[in-house]
Amino acid sequence: MNTHDPFPRSPTLMSRDDTALLVVDVQQKLLPHIHHGQRIAWNVRRLVDAAAAMNLPTAATEQYPKGLGPTIAELAKRLDPPPEKLMFSCRQCSDLFADWADRGVRKILVAGIETHVCVQQTVLDLLSEGFALYVAVDAVGSRFAVDHETALRRMDSSGALLTTTEAAMFEWCEVAGTPEFKQISRLARETPPGDSA
Secondary structure, three states, X not given: OOOOOOOOOOOOOOOOOOEEEEEEOOEOOOHHHOOOHHHHHHHHHHHHHHHHHHOOOEXXXXXXXXXXXXXXXXXXXXXXXXXXXXXXXXXXXXXXXXXXXXXXXXXXXXEEEOHHHHHHHHHHHHHHOOOEEEEEEEEEEOOOHHHHHHHHHHHHHOOOEEEOHHHHHHHHHXXXXXXXXXXXXXXXXXXXXXXXX
């Protein structure tokens, strides 16, 4: 066993103390049109459950729910009622981000749809406000692969850090052997929709 204190953790890693989860517009009428939509919704739900296990601040938004419907039921029952917006960027919900910043939360993991519209515009706006942005690439999606892939490249080149659902969950957890680790491990072992056990 190492007898020395560990050196400091990388500031580019997310932690339970400085990170929030933002779920962007995973809505009933939009999701069926998203490429691999069920897999994306499954990953978003795992992130929401992991954030709850780690006590991370979590919020969702809804884009014009009168036309696109509410947040899908599986997520809605796990989340506070989301603010509505007409602006594609979630910067319209500025009170949410001001509250997180006041609480010392300067890192935001983004999940949701669509990658090239509401997710991308939100990420770029929040980067310009000085937040560190993380995008779970397997928990965001668009109707067409080219839009999704191009948006990921643009966000990456603009300073957002790309990650995956499982990487983010274990990053929040940081160590094994805790009750939270057991919950994260259970989420990591879930079978994806459409896959056999």
